[in-house]
Amino acid sequence: MAPQFGRRLTGFEQDADGVAARIADAAGEHLIRARFLVGTDGGRSFVRQSLSVAFQGETLGVRALVADVRLKGLDRLAWHRFQRGASATQIMICPLAGTDLFQVQAPVPLDGEVDLTPAGLTELVKDRTGRSDIVVDSVSWSSVYSMNARLADRYRVGRVFLVGDAAHIHPPTGGQGLNTSVQDAYNLGWKLAAVLAGAPDALLDTYEEERRPIAADMLGLTTRLLDEAKAGLMRRNREVRQLDLGYRTSSLSLRGSISEARVQGGDRAPDAPCRGRAGQPTRLFALFQGPQWTLLGYDAVDRPPPREGLRIVMVGNQGDIIDDKGHIADAYGLRSDHWVLVRPDGYVAAILATSELDKALRVYLDRVLPASAC
Structure with a gap:
């Protein structure tokens, strides 16, 4: 819909x-x-x-404006910041990539109306930068808000x-x-x-x-x-x-027997360059794309039975992809007969040995895949 x-x-x-x-x-x-x-x-x-x-938290005593505008007088090569260190009167103007707009950000008084018209913002910029050559021609979107830090209880x-x-x-x-x-x-x-x-x-x-x-x-x-x-x-x-965020303590992170691996269940799955069976260059992230789970078998001999919702990828000279320069092994800390289960959102669920596939993996997948896939 x-x-x-x-x-x-x-x-x-x-x-x-x-x-x-x-x-x-x-x-x-x-x-x-x-x-x-x-x-x-x-x-x-x-x-x-x-x-x-x-919605527990606090109001932080800061009010600010944000506005996406078209203006003339500034280049698009960098953020522009004026009155750095002046918490009440500083102003930042940054180009928005892929558009012809700039975004204006500035603290404003806790009370009172704020003029968000092109003329009002031009006057604000002039007052805080000391420059009359920066002119706001139009306002695409604008808002004035009070800053809070709050978190829902549930x-x-x-x-x-x-x-x-x-x-x-x-x-x-x-x-x-x-x-x-x-x-x-x-x-x-x-x-x-x-x-x-x-x-x-x-x-x-x-x-x-x-x-x-x-x-x-x-x-x-x-x-x-x-x-x-x-x-x-x-x-x-x-x-x-936020590249190091993870879920190691999650109940979805399975602790396998492979403790020497560089990543563990709950860690963000690293990318690595590799080659397809025909020699074409590819990357792990290309294999992870989609809503399915991915099971990587590193230099393993036997392919597990197929399962709906699970993509099985064998890594090796006779496999689906070739780790010809060892980037996958280095990124994950893998050895022969190690298996990596990757979630649909690109996080590692588990690092397993071949001996753990029959029971530990099967029991785990029963928790996360539809019953029809069992």
């Missing part, structure tokens, strides 16, 4: 079999019945409030889930908001698809188990970065890029 605009959720009720949602539009109110409902409706989430889920109530800003809000410092929300959606998305296809409903409990601790840590990080920004500091280190 394509996205529907001009519609508003006015209420919902759930029972043991599904959710009945009331939707209002210009033609009146309609009832939609579904097995699950996902609230992605922002920091003021109607879904979260309807569930009476607490991500799931029965058949209803909270995702993105409906589950967590935080300062924009560091730029983790969109990334975290997309990761929420992908984490829940593949699990919902599996359950709708027949996997055990308990798989959905791992959404909150895995994603809520990530958001809690992210709120702490962005709040620290906000304090640094007030002092004129900005940093984009590895922690900010």
Whole structure:
């Protein structure tokens, strides 16, 4: 179904079999019945409030504007920052890649109206930069907001889930908001698809188990970065890029017998260049694409029996792909007869020995794949 605009959720009720949602539009109110409902409706989430889920946290005493504008007077080669270190009057103007727009970000007083017209923003820029040659021609989008750091007490109530800003809000410092929300959606998305296809409903409990601790840590990080920004500091280190996030403590991370591997269950699956059977260059990430699970057998002899929803890839000179320069072995720390199970969202579920495939792997896949695939 394509996205529907001009519609508003006015209420919902759930029972043991599904959710009945009331939707209002210009033609009146309609009832939609579904097995699950996902609230992605922002920091003021109607879904979260309807569930009476607490949104613990604090207001941080900072109000700011953000506006996507067309302007003249600045080049598009870099971010432009003025009055660095002046927490109340600094202003940042950055080019938005792939567009002809710039984004203006600036703190504003806690009270009072803010003029977001082209003339008003031009005057603000002039006041804070001391330059009259920077002129805002038009405003594509703008907002004034107060910064909060808040986290929903629960991500799931029965058949209803909270995702993105409906589950967590935080300062924009560091730029983790969109990334975290997309990761929420992908984490829940593949699990919902599996359950709708027949996997055990308990798989959905791992959404909150895995994603809520990530958001809690992210709120702490962005709040620290906000304090640094007030002092004129900005940093984009590895922690900010979120490449090391993982789920080692998750109930979906299986502890196998291969302890010497460089990655373990719950770690982000590394990419590595390799070659296809015909010699064509490819990468592991190309093999991981799609909604399926992937089982990599490194220099293994026997291929396990096929299973619906599981892609089996043998790595070796006689296999499906060739690790001719050892990049896969180096990235994962693999030896002969090691197996890597990769989740649909690109995280390692387990590193296993061949002896563990018959029982440990079979029992694990019964938890995450539809019953029809057994």
